[in-house]
Amino acid sequence: VDRRIEPAARYKIDLKTKPLGALGRVEELAVQLSVIQQSLMPQVDSKHLFVFAGDHGVVDEGVSAFPAKVTVQMVENFLAGGAAINVFCRQYGIGLNVVDMGVNTTFTSHPLLIDKKVAPGTANFTVQPAMTQEQALAAIENGARAFLEKQAVSPCQIVGMGEMGIGNTSSAAAIICAVSGLSSSQVVGRGTGVDDEGLKRKREVIDRALRLHRPSPDNGLELLTKLGGYELAGIAGAVIAAASKGCCVVLDGIISTAAGLIAYLICPAVQGYLVAGHRSVEQGQQAALKHMGLTAIIDLDFRLGEGTGAAITMNLVDLACRTMREMASFEEAGVDSGNI
Amino acid sequence: VDRRIEPAARYKIDLKTKPLGALGRVEELAVQLSVIQQSLMPQVDSKHLFVFAGDHGVVDEGVSAFPAKVTVQMVENFLAGGAAINVFCRQYGIGLNVVDMGVNTTFTSHPLLIDKKVAPGTANFTVQPAMTQEQALAAIENGARAFLEKQAVSPCQIVGMGEMGIGNTSSAAAIICAVSGLSSSQVVGRGTGVDDEGLKRKREVIDRALRLHRPSPDNGLELLTKLGGYELAGIAGAVIAAASKGCCVVLDGIISTAAGLIAYLICPAVQGYLVAGHRSVEQGQQAALKHMGLTAIIDLDFRLGEGTGAAITMNLVDLACRTMREMASFEEAGVDSGNI
Incomplete structure (x- = not known):
């Protein structure tokens, strides 16, 4: 900027x-x-929020408190208007779309759903890269297109980046460990709510992935390919596209922030357009924000994702403009x- | 409750x-x-916020970065719609009234202004009680009436308590010192922005007042009489009235919180109706919240008052009900x- x-x-x-x-x-x-x-x-006349969704092969390692099929079920819940982010977007007059970047099912078409699927979920990154470099590039492009196509028909001045994907705090934490150099015990949290044993397992899984891939800490594309998720790639693409259009981008919890970090590594010029929506209970988010020189606006002890913290902060941005x-x-x- | x-x-x-x-x-x-x-x-269909205003004799001691006449000027600003709280209330669909509890002027009538003046400002509490007990009781009653009269014509489910009064952080800090037993150096902050010398003077002023009056720490009426302000008394009365009508009460910064503390000391049953709107930069507010068993909902580094933190939190209460x-x-x- x-x-x-x-x-x-x-x-x-x-x-x-x-x-x-x-x-x-x-x-x-x-x-x-x-x-x-x-x-x-x-002035912020028009606000939009995208929930990027994808499945994760790493759930095979038992890293989540919820079964993998909850990704599909929650997308259905978003489309039916019953999730927290639906309520929040109604409260704040924020337009909402769900972007299928890589969910392990075939959805029937729906007005809120944007189909940008690259593959039906990532591979298990503890045994191989989460995706190929071609898939990573396609997912970034698809995320950018999701934003740009929407922007062409109904332009907004502010966009929130939400996500859904069982297993995706593991992907986000692995990326943040790799970039920050912090250990998994400093970065990895309970996600949707794993117990002590689950937390230990999650940390071991991430340590194993980091030993296997040894990603360079400043190569966004490589990090995405080896450790990412399709919804993270979609967010990264949308962040770059939104910033290129002069649109303010509000990040959400640890996953949205890790995806913002990927965008920042690929294109540091996005920084001035980024607002850190809320401080997550997940400790790794702080490290990612620090790396980008951002400070979270609100702290309501949230650990939900979906864009819920971003939605509240988008309203505060509106308030700030009005002030x-x-x-x-x-x-x-x-x-x-x-x-x- | x-x-x-x-x-x-x-x-x-x-x-x-x-x-x-x-x-x-x-x-x-x-x-x-x-x-x-x-x-x-x-459900929160209707939200209302009152800005209680009053002048303070203690400004003679040089405790504020602003001259006393700013109280009058800011009330005029509220009535003209140009202050931060006006913008915030417009943003959140909150009805707004200004209650003249004790401003040192005579205002011409205005649709937003409620005249409940008890006296044109308090006495300097470093040399005598801020008001008589009769005045304190009248001010509590007037504050309650301001709420009840409004509630009779347009009922709300949630009410925010804002204030304006040059010098009133000194009154609030003195009350909080007396109740909490903390020293003035632990409680007294910079208010609207006094410098180091002003801060030192403010602490000395409060120490002097506490030595003079030796108020009992659990007698709300006595604290109000000796150290209070008319706008604090008005808030205390309105808090008790609102709770009695089953209305949720959102407090704001250190002054609003100190006034809530007075209400709590007089009638502990108000506690369940109280929401601590925001965490103030003023350190004494924490002690007052702790005394009531409350935790601030948001922290945006505000130190303005007027009800600005309360307004944002009233919207979050609305969001919570909707959720x-x-x-x-x-x-x-x-x-x-x-x-x-």
């Missing part, structure tokens, strides 16, 4: 009728959106500015 | 299509609203519940 407008944006928010910096992170969002939109009157546009300055309101 | 419905509410949220507890604080809010409304289908009502259960959605 072109940051030349940033001082003017900061000056404008500083002259609003409030103590200096008193609106904390909302002020930071207001400045960031001014920079992204190259305007001191940033920038509508709030009076000391001069406009005839208020003494004090000794600040 | 009658907590007998709580296990059923918890059971209902646990059967929703998500890992156990994965929506963190939103789940806690859903359960709390079920208890308050005695219903497993809690309780609309989200599908594992059985309804045909999703396997896993080994949770």
